[in-house]
Amino acid sequence: MGEQTIWYLEMCDPGAHHARALPEALNVVECEIPRLAFNRFLYQLVGAQWQWDEKLTGDQNAWRSMIESDAHRTFVAYHRGAIAGYYELYRPDGVNVEILYFGLVSDFIGMGFGSGLLSHAIDQAWGWSGTERVWLHTCSLDHPAALDNYQKRGFVIYHEETAPC
Numbered sequence: 001m002g003e004q005t006i007w008y009l010e011m012c013d014p015g016a017h018h019a020r021a022l023p024e025a026l027n028v029v030e031c032e033i034p035r036l037a038f039n040r041f042l043y044q045l046v047g048a049q050w051q052w053d054e055k056l057t058g059d060q061n062a063w064r065s066m067i068e069s070d071a072h073r074t075f076v077a078y079h080r081g082a083i084a085g086y087y088e089l090y091r092p093d094g095v096n097v098e099i100l101y102f103g104l105v106s107d108f109i110g111m112g113f114g115s116g117l118l119s120h121a122i123d124q125a126w127g128w129s130g131t132e133r134v135w136l137h138t139c140s141l142d143h144p145a146a147l148d149n150y151q152k153r154g155f156v157i158y159h160e161e162t163a164p165c
Contacts, residue, residue, distance in 0.1 A: 004165040007147060009155035010135040014126040016154040020115040026084060028120050031074040036064040039074055042086045046103040050142055051165075066090065075124065077104075077117050084108040087121045089128070097125040099136040109143065118153050141165060 011017060022028065031038065040063075043055055055063055066072055071092045077085040085104035091097045099121050104113055125134040136155070138146050151157075 002165050003162050005140040006137055006161050006163055007139070007157050008135065008137045008159040009150050010133055010158050011122065011153075011155050012133050017119070017122050017126070018152060018154045019119040019123070020153070022116040022120050023113055025079055025111075026113055026117065027078045028075050028117070029078065030124075031076060034067045034072070034074065036060065036067055039063075039067050039088070042074070042076065042083070043101060045083065045105055046086060047101070049106050050103065052101075072100075073124070073128075075121070077113065077120075079108060079111075079113070082107075084111075084113055085117055087117070089121065089125055091125075091128060091131065094130050095132040097128060097131050097134045099125065099134065102136070103143075114145070114149055115153065118149055122153060139165075 040055070043052060046052075067074070069092075071090060071094075073089045075087050075089075076083055083105060085102075085108060087102040088100040089097050090100040102118065102121060104117070122134060125131055134155075135158075136150065138150060
């Protein structure tokens with residue numbers, strides 16, 4: 001069993017966001033009718049290559065409750081009708097928005113979509129009335145460009161840890 005590095009990043013001022021435009025080839029839609037099965041599908045579609053599996057064996061009722069709560073939002077990016085990526089925002093305390101999941105489908109990595117989609121997520125998080133902070137975490141098992149993308153958009157690391165993988 002190896003080890004992974006986990007980085008926790010935050011943005012405490014919307015003015016810190018170094019935005020990139022959403023590519024015209026992407027259409028991002030918010031899922032206004034929450035469905036656990038759809039979020040599970042997105043989680044597997046995007047996350048399988050990055051070993052996202054913890055939600056698949058956890059408490060499905062707790063996951064459903066989170067997805068169906070007013071504190072949770074899901075956005076899907078489409079390219080020419082196909083799902084290119086997605087992200088989830090979660091704000092259980094009414095002020096701190098976590099970019100809970102963010103990623104691209106493997107076929108769309110390398111097409112220049114990541115920075116624009118991340119900027120879209122950040123804009124949606126800051127645009128959610130009452131937001132005071134946007135945060136996320138990533139790890140060394142994620143795409144090699146993920147940490148750099150987060151930092152280039154204006155996130156700063158506030159905690160780092162090592163954990164088994």
